[in-house]
Amino acid sequence: MDLLSVFIQGLTLGLAYLAPIGMQNLFVINSALSHKLGRAMATALVVVFWDVSLALACFFGAGALMDALPWLRSIVLGLGGLLVVCIGVGLIRSEADLSCDKDMNQPFAKIILASFVVTWLNPQAIVDGTIMLGAFRATLPPGSDPFFIAGFATASFVWFNALALVFNRLAGKINVRALTWVNRVCGIVITLYGLKLLSTLVQL
DSSP: OOHHHHHHHHHHHHHHHHSSOOHHHHHHHHHHHHSOHHHHHHHHHHHHHHHHHHHHHHHTTHHHHHHHOHHHHHHHHHHHHHHHHHHHHHHHHOOOOOSTTTTTTSOHHHHHHHHHHHHHSOHHHHHHHHHHHHHHHHHSOTTOHHHHHHHHHHHHHHHHHHHHHHHHHHHTTSOHHHHHHHHHHHHHHHHHHHHHHHHHHHHO
């Protein structure tokens, strides 16, 4: 297998892994519909950063650390579940605003923190990512690891930026009422996901 094929394998796997609707996708879509293009693209880049950092950690075995330290898994489940629920409830309670200065007073630090929460405080993503990427890593020819993970990272960059661009362009065709309901639907899904994390903690 040549190095270009390894890169393409990582790229296609990354796109297939990211395409299903999940918390990161909902986060980027909501931002793209709620903010101006510059803020939406900046948000997408932050999500890409956290997603790639998680992929690297999974590729090199973060899931194994959580398996070795059960108390760490419990902390991530509890903290992650609570923060995810807070983000979801916040979206449910929010009212859409299509005014031209709608995103000027929102601290970008909050977006950085929220994108970290929906990416890194997700034990299932860490475990699933570790199993998937670990399995693929075991099949790669010696020395080709960087090309595979580079393909995976490229998929993350392409996917989230395309998602932000497309939905931001669609935002002008969506009225305030529709956008408010988009917020609420995204909020409900994210809240349910947070509750699922907390229920997993209780089961442990």
